[in-house]
Amino acid sequence: MLELVVFSTLNGLLYGMLLFLLASGLTLIFSMMGVLNFAHASFYMLGAYFGFQISRYVGYWPGLVLAPLLVGSIGALIERFGLRAVHRHGHVAELLFTFGLAFIIEEVVQMVWGKIPVDYRIPDLLNFSAFTLFETTFPAFRMFMLLMSAATFLGLLLLLTRTRVGLIIQAALAHPNMVGMLGHNVPLVFMLVFGVGCGLAALAGVIAGPALVTQPAMAASLGPILFVVVVVGGLGSLSGAFVASLLIGLIQTFAVALNISLADVMAPLGVSLTRESFAGDLWMATVAQVAPIIPYLLLVLVLIFRPHGLMGNRDT
Amino acid sequence: MSSAVNTPALQLVDLHKSFGVTPIIRGVTLEVPLHERHAIIGPNGAGKSTLFHLVSGRFPLTSGQVRLKGEDITGMPPYLISRRGLSRSFQVTNIFPRLNVYENIRCSVLWSLGYRYSFWHLVERLRDARERAELILDQIHLADRRDVQAGLLSYAEQRALEIGITIASGADVIMLDEPTAGMSRSETEHAVALIRRVSEGKTLVVVEHDMSVVFDLADRISVLVYGEVIATDTPERIRANPAVQEAYLGTVAEPEHDHA
């Protein structure tokens, strides 16, 4: 039991931090530019694939720096030549543009690297188990993932609160129009923010790629959860995204570990439920099987009771 | 509820509104009797538009009460207030830009004629909607522009349409937020004539900066300064009121010179 709790907590934190790494870039881009980057998970995927490709030539570690830089630059170029052209048509058009972008990136990735997962390996340096508890090992690479995510988060926090650029970004988060009128080169800032946001997503991809499967579907599977995180946290709120990421990360990880179904719960009470009973599927489904839909159930609950998200205050 | 004759059209009872810790409206109490034309004036930042937003349901009150014809409408969303007979215009033109002029007006009459969320009537066959919309179009002198997309109208035409949408629902309490803002002298004269015409037999509350409009149109004037009403009286007495002169009009109050 303790084993379950310890490992689920660690894995849940890991997943949550990963989600937050992605959600923070997304929130930054949204808060500054008003556009929800539908392709954010696609840049995550690009980061993983670029990291994989780089690791084939020079190993894993250069990829940690190069892949985010490359993907960030691509993101900046896309902002400059694509998103900016759509800006005048409004937020819906921008969202549609990023949707089309996600579609195209997935197609290109499939074309270049194929539809089956690629073998993005954990670097040898970290390919051991960090510790063992009650016969279950916790891989060192996962510790690395956790530490990298925490370090990035801290770096981001320091950047936002201690540097001049960070102060400008914070101001733009709250009052985007005013920042432009104060004479800052807003288009350049937009390009940088979009690039950095995509770079962050790519970093998450390089970190997660070897541990999770690197395949063309990884964007489509993580994307919706990411958007649930930002809506549940409150669109535009970094602290809300943080809370929601950890919440969803922990809940889903714990859920996956529980192999109980409603039938199992009712059995000791003398109620017999099988697959043949009416709505048998519902009773027989274990919590682990239901785990994938938990974020969406959370979304529905939050929408009913707190429509603006846990910590949201901005209107879209 | 008291008898219909004595019930004021609009009652604002000790309204307070703060945004965060900043108080904007600090205790406004005001009564507008039925069929009165009431103007609200005051320096920029006094909170005149905020007051409108509070009354019409756009912002929630921090405290206080709003009564419309005796009924408590505090905290109601805008659509419920509109259905109870209070209609407002906006300082920044707030029309339906992709619909044409005629459709803009027609959308405003649909609820008051009882069609609600009907998807079983064909709108072209609704004679009462058509007649009422055409009547309003004539009143605001936009009948010859009826097929033009509203977003393509000139500024003054859009302001006229703005007023048209406001009165089309047949509300008996009309609130106009700076209806002549940005207008030339002649456009303003037309607008004032229009406002006087459409507010016959109704209660009018208007926010204005143009003093000639205010003194021309209003039965009574309230002066709002820093979120408080410092005086409510007839135009002559407001003009002569020293506190008002000091706060807003200037010490030699000659209305002909006081254009916004």
Place this chain on the structure above:
Amino acid sequence: MSPIARYAPWIGAAVVLIALPHVFSSGASITMMSLMGFAIIFALSYNMLLGQTGMLSFGHAVYYGLGGFITAHALNIIGAGKLPVPLPILPLVGGLAGLSFAILFGWVSTKRAGTVFAMISLGVGELVAACSLILRGFFGGEGGISTSRTATLQLFGVSFGPQVQVYYLIAAWCLACAAAMFAFTRTPMGRMCNAVRDNPERAEYVGYSTQMVRYIAFCISGLFAGVAGGLAAIHYEIVTASVVGAGPSGFVLLMTYIGGVAFFIGPIIGAVLMTALQISLSDYTGAWQLYVGLMFILVVIYAPGGLAGLLLMHRPLVRTGTLTRLLPSYALAAVPALTLFAGAVLLIETSHHLLVKASEGPNMHALWISYDATSPAAWAGIVALLAIGFLAFRRTWPIVSNAWNEAAIEARRRLGQ
């Protein structure tokens, strides 16, 4: 508008629908037209949300798919019990299913608007898609639910076994649904949907709850999506869980937007075009989805009114006879445009061949040319086509733009505006 002018397009459409299988009588054509039929209903239902009410949904396939599943189950129940229900009524079952689920999910979905609504629709879509693995009885697991359309009450000897009979069923429902959705745009509710799209705040001030308007639009849109799904179930005789997922949801968005959201006919054009591309283009190239995605992006950036918008903006020019002034400049710009297009196609096809079909060897065939995909000459040619096409297009574009402005001004003058 005189009654003849009002009803003529619908009568014309009916005539065309009846005549089509006689003009294009091959099995493949009739199948494609059947697919277009319910794609049109699906796209029109989607545009009730996007184009008419300003609601961008990423999860509309939920109502399409659930309509299909319920229809398939109903067909199976009818077949098993030999109930006297004729097939033509079944899409109504799909519609009621779509309506019911829209009523269920709609209130929560429409609590927010804009970007948040889009994300909620995505979440609900994923929720339902994920449920397909849990509720195996309803969704049929990996194999889906199979059904038979001939196991219904057969009237007048029509069994609906042959594809052409299914086509006529779909065509009839397509016409009826399109007419109903068009009529909806002319109702008070339809007008208020436009008002809420244009200015939700003002709509509240004229007495309408925007959430209620959006919710009702959502429900009615779900109804028609369910009809489309029911027809799809009848056509394919199988429904699998992928039909509620992100694939069809994304595809209907692409279809509708490329067709044009600002005009009623836009989604129809988009549905016809996209269905044709999906079926025929996939025979010629493995990268057809990439082309669709690029087309979509181009429409988003350069032609937000879609194909319908591009076509219909020429309407005043046609009416006043000023279109002929434009044609020379169009012809001039067409040359670099086609060059650029050819370069892009060759780039994609060659890359695709090298990346995906490497096992077939370096020789390939595209755009009626055979060449070696690895030869430097081929790549030089592709780069040249792209560069020349791009630069020349940039030169000729101002010419087109000026010609357009002149023609438009002249047209406006002739119309007396």
